[in-house]
Amino acid sequence: MAAADRFDSVVEELYKAAVGDIEWVSVAGSINDLIRTNGHSVTQVDLDPSGKSSIHYSGFFVGAERRDDLAYRYYRDYYWRDEAIPRLQGLRDGELVRKSNLYTDQEKKTSAAYNEYRRVYKNQNGFFLGLHQPDSSATVLSFGDSTERRGWGHDQIQMIRRLAPHLRQFGRIRRVMASADALGASLAELLENRRWGIMQLDHNGRVLDTNDLAREILRKCDGLSDTQGTLVAGSKEENDELQRLLAHALPRSGVHGAGGSMRITRRKVSAPLVLEVHPVRQMGMDDFAFQVRAMVLVMDPAARPRVDPDLVARLLRLTPAEGRVAVAVATGQTLAGTANALGCAESTVRTHLKRVYRKQGIGKRSELVRRILSLEGLR
Numbered sequence: 001m002a003a004a005d006r007f008d009s010v011v012e013e014l015y016k017a018a019v020g021d022i023e024w025v026s027v028a029g030s031i032n033d034l035i036r037t038n039g040h041s042v043t044q045v046d047l048d049p050s051g052k053s054s055i056h057y058s059g060f061f062v063g064a065e066r067r068d069d070l071a072y073r074y075y076r077d078y079y080w081r082d083e084a085i086p087r088l089q090g091l092r093d094g095e096l097v098r099k100s101n102l103y104t105d106q107e108k109k110t111s112a113a114y115n116e117y118r119r120v121y122k123n124q125n126g127f128f129l130g131l132h133q134p135d136s137s138a139t140v141l142s143f144g145d146s147t148e149r150r151g152w153g154h155d156q157i158q159m160i161r162r163l164a165p166h167l168r169q170f171g172r173i174r175r176v177m178a179s180a181d182a183l184g185a186s187l188a189e190l191l192e193n194r195r196w197g198i199m200q201l202d203h204n205g206r207v208l209d210t211n212d213l214a215r216e217i218l219r220k221c222d223g224l225s226d227t228q229g230t231l232v233a234g235s236k237e238e239n240d241e242l243q244r245l246l247a248h249a250l251p252r253s254g255v256h257g258a259g260g261s262m263r264i265t266r267r268k269v270s271a272p273l274v275l276e277v278h279p280v281r282q283m284g285m286d287d288f289a290f291q292v293r294a295m296v297l298v299m300d301p302a303a304r305p306r307v308d309p310d311l312v313a314r315l316l317r318l319t320p321a322e323g324r325v326a327v328a329v330a331t332g333q334t335l336a337g338t339a340n341a342l343g344c345a346e347s348t349v350r351t352h353l354k355r356v357y358r359k360q361g362i363g364k365r366s367e368l369v370r371r372i373l374s375l376e377g378l379r
Contacts, residue, residue: 015169044171316356
């Protein structure tokens, strides 16, 4: 298979993995083969209430296999003393850096992580790639050594750079689908989702169907509307960007589309709509899937889920203040916004949130979101 065809095949698999149709391990071997590396890891990192980073997900892949044994050994024996880890926090968005450049000359002689783990498992001479996300999270990819005898070539490095925007979109869509409990859902099941607006488009970009939340957003015609079946943004600049995203997701040449995201401002509400555009190819098994070629996921920050803080406090055995903080943060409010709404200091909000995490036995905001939103609609 030609390199261009293999690239398109990997991109298609990436977008299937993003919505949960296939697992990452199904894509991993193809990525390693395309880039010509012996393996890679993908790690998604969150920021906790104190500003420190915590790992949301991490998977290690060699060839076409998932290697949990390597991940276990690394995190048990080396992660906490790996000199490169603190320096990864300084990576710019999209920056590709050689692993050897994150160790000093002295550390290359003395570092256990560099001389034991990375040398033995052949990833001393690979690369790190950092991809920032807008929700205070990041995706970090670690590529092993090149399988080419002469080491890394320009074409291999360029291939990683070509994949980077698709890898970023994978991380964004995967988190959106997970937060909405929609991983692996069929197209018909997605229309029943109540946490994100869902719009399904045909190959011409015309709206085929929407869920109730998306239908209400379009009905208001504030920033985003449906003109004779075509999505249109209110301002010219934003509409140009929207049409560009849709064109990339629905290419005419037959190659697989590319996803993207944008914000759309509104006249009546200060908070902008957040759009995620996602190409679709044979997702699920329903007949309708063969007509749907793209999805637009819309998040309206002003339409937060309705969760009763008193009920949350009672069911999860929290104090009333902890219940209010937990609901505010889980439904998208910032710490500063929560403090302002509750009339307290931001440090007080952090203290309450830490207590909620401890009482619930969790350490990540994504876990809090799932737990709180599972109570949505209860009275």
